[in-house]
Amino acid sequence: METVLSIKNLTKRYGRLTAVNNLSLEVQKGNVFGILGPNGSGKTTTLGILLDVIRRTSGEFYWFGQEPTKEMRKRIGAILETPIFYPYLSATKNLEIVAQIKGVSKDNIDPALKKVELFDRKDDNFKTYSLGMKQRLSIASALICDPEVMILDEPTNGLDPQGIAEIRELIKSIAKDGKTIILASHLLDEVQKVCSHFCVLKKGTLLYSGLVDDIDKGIINVEVGAASGNLEEVLKAYPNAAKITEENGKFVVELKEGGAAELNKYLFENSIEASHLLTLKKSLEKQFLELLAESDNAA
Ligand SMILES: Nc1ncnc2c1ncn2[C@@H]1O[C@H](COP(=O)(O)OP(=O)(O)OP(=O)(O)O)[C@@H](O)[C@H]1O
């Protein structure tokens, strides 16, 4: 495994507000890495710091194992907000201007336009494009530099369902070409559909980091107490138990599957009457959906 990005104890403060709080993360080559979090959780701030457009307060980050330099920045393509294109120029003309500014060959333009499926419309003026097409052209403008990493901030914001589906397919296809992708989103569904790995931010603090495949597995902890019987031994023999810890005379059982009801049934079958049974954690998916819904309500 090759580490593309490593973030260590990164913090960004705006006066009294901590936008990014002691964040540590690693992204490996080929990952489609989602940064998931509600509005104001620090996603854009984090991406801005990684791209050297926002100054960090403290902490470190390393691209390709090295301190960031201007030269290295060329290996990273980014779409933080829709770049400004000339409305009365075609896609090709607009990309020629970008190629000139970035010092890359114009030969890269056609393949990029094909990749984002705008080749058929390359001679049409930018102003005639739909929102989804404009977003795809932004992605093409990053692709002409053939970056190893693509950074996308809320790439489907404001698009209609078809536009959203097209962008998601495009991201997956760019990932298939071997590029590492870092994507910020406030949609769990988007992260589940597009990403291989993800982290969750809340108020700038990392809540979780792991594999997208683990989202629906979920982790449920059940706290159990019983006045009589050999609870510990019976719990240890429970096939669905992943981990058992003892706290204040009660046991906390991390479940591989099932919930408190199945556990209670098992205990009963093993002659233990639980005097206390409490589900401590919901599935990851539920947890994240609740977190993301909180911000929707606040907005
Ligand atoms: N220039 C700034 N000055 C002061 N506070 C800022 C500034 N930029 C961002 N913030 C604050 O930092 C926090 C994180 O903002 P950020 O834009 O990174 O969140 P986000 O996760 O990208 O949110 P969204 O989903 O709305 O895009 C917010 O509380 C925001 O108000």
Ligand SMILES: [Mg+2]
């Ligand atoms: Mg943002």
